[in-house]
Amino acid sequence: MREWNQLEYPALLFCSSFVGFVSSLTRREIRGREIIKQIYECAVMSIPVISFSLGIVSLMSVLEFSWHMRVVLRQDALVPAFSLVLTIREVAPVVTAMLLASRVGASIAAEIGVMKITEQLDQLKLLAVSEVDYLLVPRWLGCLVANVALTLISIGIAGVVTIFIGARWMGYQPGEFYNSLLLFTTGYDLAGALVKSLCFGTLIPFVSAGYGLRCALGSQGVGEAATQAVARSSLLIIIIDLFINSLWWMP
Amino acid sequence: MLELKAISKTFGNRAVLRSVSLTLNRGQICFVLGRSGVGKSVLLKTIVGLIPQDSGEVWIQSEKTDPQNEEQMVSVRQKCGLVFQMPALLDSLTLQENLEFGLKPEKLARLGKYLDWVQLSRERLSRYPAEVSFGTQKKASVVRTLLREPQFILFDEPTTGLDPVSRQVTNQMIRNVVKESHSGCIVVSHDVQSAIELASTIILLDQGQVIFQGTPESFCSSEQPLARAFCNGMVLLDH
Amino acid sequence: MEQQRKEFWVGTLVLFSVGLLLVFAWLLGFVQPLGKRIHLSVFYQFAGGVEVGAPVRVSGVKVGKVEKIEFLSSPASENVAGTSVKVLIGLDSQVRNLIRQNSKFYINIAGIIGERYLEVTPGSEDSPVLENGSEVRGMDPPRVDQLLSQGYGVFGRVQEFLERNENTMQELLTSVHSLMTDTNSILKKLDRKKVSQLIENLNTVSANVAVLSQQLRSPKSSKFIDQLADLVDRAHEIDKPALQKFLQEEGVRARIF
Known part of the structure; x- marks a missing residue:
């Protein structure tokens, strides 16, 4: 029962945020400043760490694939193609979302938790400002934009890194490697990656905000909320990734 | 008129409020005294619907409030401003932005006057809450409520944590509020001195119940042991 | 200022x-x-597994892709008669002057996974440049399936032959087999030493025979043979038993000789 509530509550937050966003669109009352701020916090500030991590991950995956291919096929000309498919379908959306969950999820849960224990949330009610409008919608849009943008950037970085490694360590011409790069990748894969990043970008803020809004009083409560937010978001990312994979790519 | 009728609230098995009743007219100041943890803050939060009462009724201007009805509570909260014990400023915004937050622009006209009341200088307003002192934050949170010009203002320990000068400033501010805006004030406090100076009514709460209700003069001459203890400037140890 | 900086970065991102x-x-x-x-x-009778999105290369350089593949609903026009598939390709305009009337459109296989692509050879300079939207006849790729099916025909006939003569073949095989077995056992029974001795003896015999035949060829021998023939001629008339007796005697003599 408790487990169900932990999923139900973020879902509830999502629904009210969606309604809140649509109604604020119709009323033309967009909290542009808050949204810009959240996108900045979530996306722009995460670019370095995510670029770096994705670069390293795709480097490792190319080298690993190359080893496998050499063992089995005695040549590794198709490595970039395999590696890019893996990156687009799995690595880029999931790793980006995981990093974002640990960076942004924790901060959302902690920030909202502190707002709760310092009565700022009550204050919002007194000021007749909906916490959905003020807290959730900007964070949702921020995470959404951040996750989609960073996933795309990750894919780009993975492609560039792959060609770079091919030229530097595997003795291929960049052009050769580039030709092989897009061999197995289709627009369907790219669309799948976008769907994933949209799902994860929605999941992270609402799960985290759920823990923040329900955080127990005291600094321990805030710490617990932040930990739970990261742990639960990461777990849900993996589960949802499995679901999307089985719906999107499995025959 | 603000009226509380037999408000009761229980957290778990601890009865915080037991049938508390209270009446306040505009232009009056009601001090609620009591030791820490007797449910004074809960009482204020019940009025604005942040904590729904278990039983009892809240009437504001002959209108019964319903804590479940969020739309009605929005208008209740416009009529009835609450200043928290902690400043509760939104820490992602500057003081200025905090004051303007969710406020109709025309209401900003009296900002200067309110800043003077609490003696808060305008230069401070560009800072973020974390960059200014607790006292300044508290002043700003008072101004935030004043700007909304509510008919009733509920202060939760407005002078706690302030130096004696600021305390005088706060008391003067409360007087101004009552005199100029003709608002009604409920002040929750430990500060008997201020209560005797300002209050039209003093209510003493103990164990969730009203054990004294009357004018400042009668409060000091009361036979109530807790009231006497308050008047002597000390709080009784547990019975 | 701070806000503008954020807006700038968010916008950039x-x-x-x-x-x-x-x-x-x-x-x-x-x-x-x-x-x-x-x-x-490009019209083909057989498109050899090329798919939409497959690359189109001119002189081995990728310049476009297959955009659409459709079957002809009405009979093909005259210059592309006999075809059934229309492959619509899009090409970069930089190769426009390379593709001429006598360009050839092949469907090839590349790479170790057998990716299909369309290879276009540049036409010669005296041939007119193809207009945008032209219809051309492509070179059908070799029909691997057809080769296979012809191969199947040959195999079929062989099989038929074998089936029809099954008993004969079986007998043949059995006798060949028993022959081989016998030979094998004989060879096994032979002592190596004896065999080499036998071969040695054979050598000696043949050497002797060589000497003998040389002697036979000498004038003296030929004279003797002539005389012998004369003798046989003359002996023709003699009755059989007598002749036999005589020959026996002559043979003995000859052996002594």
């Missing part, structure tokens, strides 16, 4: 991401924003 998305879409062949493209319809 969003624009960059949208740009990246467009670049990906372009790389994957969804959008073709750059330059005019020329389209040609």
Whole structure:
């Protein structure tokens, strides 16, 4: 029962945020400043760490694939193609979302938790400002934009890194490697990656905000909320990734 | 008129409020005294619907409030401003932005006057809450409520944590509020001195119940042991 | 100021991401924003497994892709008669002057996974340049399936023959087998020493026979043979038993000789 509530509550937050966003669109009352701020916090500030991590991950995956291919096929000309498919379908959306969950999820849960224990949330009610409008919608849009943008950037970085490694360590011409790069990748894969990043970008803020809004009083409560937010978001990312994979790519 | 009728609230098995009743007219100041943890803050939060009462009724201007009805509570909260014990400023915004937050622009006209009341200088307003002192934050949170010009203002320990000068400033501010805006004030406090100076009514709460209700003069001459203890400037140890 | 800086970065990020998305879409062949493209319809009888999205190369350089493949609903026009599939290809306009009337359109296989692509050879300079939207006849790729089916025919006939003569073949095989077995056992029974001795003896015999035949060829021997023939002629008349007796005697003599 408790487990169900932990999923139900973020879902509830999502629904009210969606309604809140649509109604604020119709009323033309967009909290542009808050949204810009959240996108900045979530996306722009995460670019370095995510670029770096994705670069390293795709480097490792190319080298690993190359080893496998050499063992089995005695040549590794198709490595970039395999590696890019893996990156687009799995690595880029999931790793980006995981990093974002640990960076942004924790901060959302902690920030909202502190707002709760310092009565700022009550204050919002007194000021007749909906916490959905003020807290959730900007964070949702921020995470959404951040996750989609960073996933795309990750894919780009993975492609560039792959060609770079091919030229530097595997003795291929960049052009050769580039030709092989897009061999197995289709627009369907790219669309799948976008769907994933949209799902994860929605999941992270609402799960985290759920823990923040329900955080127990005291600094321990805030710490617990932040930990739970990261742990639960990461777990849900993996589960949802499995679901999307089985719906999107499995025959 | 603000009226509380037999408000009761229980957290778990601890009865915080037991049938508390209270009446306040505009232009009056009601001090609620009591030791820490007797449910004074809960009482204020019940009025604005942040904590729904278990039983009892809240009437504001002959209108019964319903804590479940969020739309009605929005208008209740416009009529009835609450200043928290902690400043509760939104820490992602500057003081200025905090004051303007969710406020109709025309209401900003009296900002200067309110800043003077609490003696808060305008230069401070560009800072973020974390960059200014607790006292300044508290002043700003008072101004935030004043700007909304509510008919009733509920202060939760407005002078706690302030130096004696600021305390005088706060008391003067409360007087101004009552005199100029003709608002009604409920002040929750430990500060008997201020209560005797300002209050039209003093209510003493103990164990969730009203054990004294009357004018400042009668409060000091009361036979109530807790009231006497308050008047002597000390709080009784547990019975 | 702070706000403007944030807005700038957020704007940059969003624009960059949208740009990246467009670049990906372009790389994957969804959008073709750059330059005019020329389209040609290539007609094949057999398209050899080429698919929409397959690359088109001119002189081995990728310059376009297969955009559409459709079956002909009405009979093909005269210059592309006998075809049944129309492959619409889009090409970068930079190769426009290379593709001429006598260009050839092959369907090839590349790479270790057998990716199909369309190879276009540049036409010679005296041949007119193909207009945008022209219809051309492609070179059908070798029908591997046909080769296989012809091969099947040959195999079928062999099989038929074998089936019809099954008993004979079986007997043949059995006797060959028993022959081999016998030979084998004989060879096994032979002592190596004896065999080499036998061969040695054979050598001696043949050497002797050689000497003998040489002697036979000498004038003296031929004279003797003539005399012998004369003798036989003359002996013709003699009755059989007497002749026998005589020959026996002569043989003995000859042996002594």
